[in-house]
Amino acid sequence: MTKISAKNVNVFYGSKQALFDVSLDIMDKEVTALIGPSGCGKSTFLRCLNRMNDVIDICKVEGSIKMDELELNSRKLDVVRLRENVGMVFQKPNPFPKTIYENVSYGPTIHGMAQSKSELDQIVEMSLKKAALWEEVKDRLDEIGTGLSGGQQQRLCIARAISVSPEVILMDEPCSALDPIATAQIEELIDDLKKEHTIVIVTHSMSQAARVSQKTGFFHLGKLIEFGDTEKIFKNPDNQQTQDYITGRFG
Amino acid sequence: MSEKSHIVKSYEEQLQLLKDTIVKMGASVEKQLEQTIQSLVKKDTSLADKSIKDDEKTDKYELHIEEQVVNLIALRQPMAIDLRETVVALKVSSDLERIGDLAKNISKRTLKVGTDLPSDIIKNLEIAGLKAAKQVNSVLNAYLHRAKDTAENVWNSDEEIDQLTNTNMEAAIKHLEKKKEDINKITQLLFMLKNIERIGDHATNIAEQVYFLITGDYLEGERPKG
Numbered sequence: 001m002t003k004i005s006a007k008n009v010n011v012f013y014g015s016k017q018a019l020f021d022v023s024l025d026i027m028d029k030e031v032t033a034l035i036g037p038s039g040c041g042k043s044t045f046l047r048c049l050n051r052m053n054d055v056i057d058i059c060k061v062e063g064s065i066k067m068d069e070l071e072l073n074s075r076k077l078d079v080v081r082l083r084e085n086v087g088m089v090f091q092k093p094n095p096f097p098k099t100i101y102e103n104v105s106y107g108p109t110i111h112g113m114a115q116s117k118s119e120l121d122q123i124v125e126m127s128l129k130k131a132a133l134w135e136e137v138k139d140r141l142d143e144i145g146t147g148l149s150g151g152q153q154q155r156l157c158i159a160r161a162i163s164v165s166p167e168v169i170l171m172d173e174p175c176s177a178l179d180p181i182a183t184a185q186i187e188e189l190i191d192d193l194k195k196e197h198t199i200v201i202v203t204h205s206m207s208q209a210a211r212v213s214q215k216t217g218f219f220h221l222g223k224l225i226e227f228g229d230t231e232k233i234f235k236n237p238d239n240q241q242t243q244d245y246i247t248g249r250f251g
Numbered sequence: 252m253s254e255k256s257h258i259v260k261s262y263e264e265q266l267q268l269l270k271d272t273i274v275k276m277g278a279s280v281e282k283q284l285e286q287t288i289q290s291l292v293k294k295d296t297s298l299a300d301k302s303i304k305d306d307e308k309t310d311k312y313e314l315h316i317e318e319q320v321v322n323l324i325a326l327r328q329p330m331a332i333d334l335r336e337t338v339v340a341l342k343v344s345s346d347l348e349r350i351g352d353l354a355k356n357i358s359k360r361t362l363k364v365g366t367d368l369p370s371d372i373i374k375n376l377e378i379a380g381l382k383a384a385k386q387v388n389s390v391l392n393a394y395l396h397r398a399k400d401t402a403e404n405v406w407n408s409d410e411e412i413d414q415l416t417n418t419n420m421e422a423a424i425k426h427l428e429k430k431k432e433d434i435n436k437i438t439q440l441l442f443m444l445k446n447i448e449r450i451g452d453h454a455t456n457i458a459e460q461v462y463f464l465i466t467g468d469y470l471e472g473e474r475p476k477g
Contacts, residue, residue: 207328234330236467246330248262249255 003028003168003198004049004072009063011044011053011222018044022063022224024217031190031199033213033230035206037250040219042202046170048072049200050086051079067168084111087161091173093153095145095160100137103145103156104128107164123163131159132189151182158189162197169193171201175208187212206246210234218242262327269319269340273347276312277391280347283309283354284387284450288380290361291373299358309351316344339464343394346453346460350387353446353453360439368436372426375419376440379447382412386454390461399465405458406470412451419444 004026011019019041026032034042044053051072053059065072072082084107095103104124107113114120124141128134133155137148145156154174161169171190175183190199190212203209209216210230217227218239226239237243244250257263283302290298320341323329329337357380368376386405393401420441427437462470 206330210330235334237331243331244255247333248257248259250258 001028002026003067004200005064005066006045006048007064007066009045009048009061009065009073011041011048011062012058012060013056014058018222019048020222022219024224024227026198026200027215028198029194029196030215031194031201031213032215032217033209034200034202034217034219035204035209035245036219036225037245038204041222042217042219043172044222045219046172046200046202049168049170050083050088051077052088054079084164085166086168086170087164087166088170088172089154089157089161089174091176093150093157093177095148095153095156097144097146099142100128100145100148100156101141104159104163107160111164113164127159127163128156130162130193131155132185132192133159149182151178151185154178154182154186155189158186158193162193166197168198168200171199173202173204176204183208206234218245220245265319265323265327266329266333266336269316269323269336272312272316272319273340273343274391274395276309276316276344276347277387277394279305279309279312280351280354281384281387281391283351284380284384287354287358287361288377288384290358291368291380292377294367296362296365299361302358303355306351306355309348313344313348316340335464335467339460342460343457346456350450350453353450357443357446360443364436364439368440369426369433372419372423372440375415375422376443376447379412379415379419379444382415383447383450383454386412386451390454390457393458393461394464397461397465399462402458402461402465403470406455406462409451409455412448416444416448 002025006025007023009019009022010017022041022045034046036042047053048061048065049067049072053061061073063073067086071077096106098106101124104127105114105120108120108123114123125134125138128137133152136152137143137156145153148156154177158169158174175186178186187208190201193199201209201212213230215228216230216233218225218233218237218241220241226233226237226242228238232238233242234246237246257266283305286298286302286305290296290302320337323333323337327333386409389401390405392398393405423437423440423444427433459470462468
């Protein structure tokens with residue numbers, strides 16, 4: 001089932017066009033990986049999915065991006081509600097300079113999702129468990145989040161993202177600042193999270209895209225060159241440019 | 252095949268070395284086969300000896316290819332065409348090794364039975380042997396030149412060897428009915444014929460691999476059988 005359907009998306013930064021006629025369907029409860037060289041537009045596309053481009057004044061997005069029946073590119077869209085439903089995890093772990101507990105409870109609190117302290121406690125515990133961090137932090141929830149290791153901080157950010165039960169989670173290079181063990185833990189987590197969430201991940205690691213995703217899209221110079229089953233893309237892509245990129249023959 | 256080179260030159264060189272080693276192994280196997288057949292035709296047992304001895308070289312090539320493949324997978328994590336190149340090299344080398352073994356086995360039997368087999372039987376062996384050698388040569392060319400059509404031709408023409416094997420076996424048994432004292436020779440001969448047929452099968456396996464290497468798809472359908 002399609003969760004997000006992008007049709008003829010064009011993005012401009014001032015007079016510079018960053019995306020050209022991108023159309024692709026993101027399937028529900030699957031992991032979709034976006035790959036391509038730096039500046040190819042993959043992160044720009046990702047940011048269209050939760051209207052992060054709104055914060056850039058000169059950025060203009062054309063075309064249609066529908067999540068279920070909701071047009072994400074509509075002026076009338078409630079962007080705060082959208083971001084409650086489409087969470088995001090960034091390249092560099094960016095926990096709030098607050099306690100571990102507060103990092104996770106912040107979203108549910110401002111969205112009024114908990115009626116009582118015990119309900120909030122439950123949400124925090126469940127989110128940390130889902131983010132595979134609970135066992136490591138349950139005895140020090142009142143410690144500052146930024147004091148954790150890089151991998152733990154990233155899992156804390158994932159816990160924060162899932163605390164408001166978003167249907168979609170966007171990940172922009174979530175492992176690029178992490179060591180191989182922390183990376184493996186995040187990848188295991190992604191596998192787990194896709195049971196309940198739709199995940200779109202931008203990664204520079206081809207092997208990571210191959211490991212975690214079911215669908216892969218290859219972007220180059222603002223165009224979506226090829227999109228399809230991950231297995232097919234990495235075993236026998238249709239497009240020569242895709243093959244050159246994934247085999248390291250680019251440039 | 253992608254015309255572009257890898258950004259990392261040493262990776263490009265390693266893949267090229269792998270291809271070169273397959274081609275060299277193929278040449279070694281072809282030479283063994285040639286010696287095996289000629290030893291029968293020319294009634295020259297020294298050629299059979301050479302074929303047996305040369306099998307050691309073929310085996311070494313296989314080991315060398317296996318090491319290269321394991322290294323490529325461990326250190327380069329090849330993708331797409333490079334992955335097919337790597338995996339196919341492993342499988343092709345294993346088929347080539349078997350062909351070398353079968354040639355060696357025919358030569359060993361030649362040494363056992365001597366070269367004084369009836370001339371019509373030798374002729375049958377020669378025809379089947381040359382046909383198998385031609386298949387091996389074609390499929391190695393298909394690998395070297397990335398020729399999908401040649402690989403398909405090899406795949407489709409294996410049935411000729413199968414039919415030839417059946418005919419030759421019947422002829423050998425008829426001969427035995429007339430000359431029961433040739434039982435030892437004919438028993439060896441039946442194995443030799445079967446070995447030639449197996450060589451054809453391995454050439455067919457390689458054809459399937461070459462087709463997969465080039466297209467990323469599998470040759471589909473039932474292979475024609477004699």
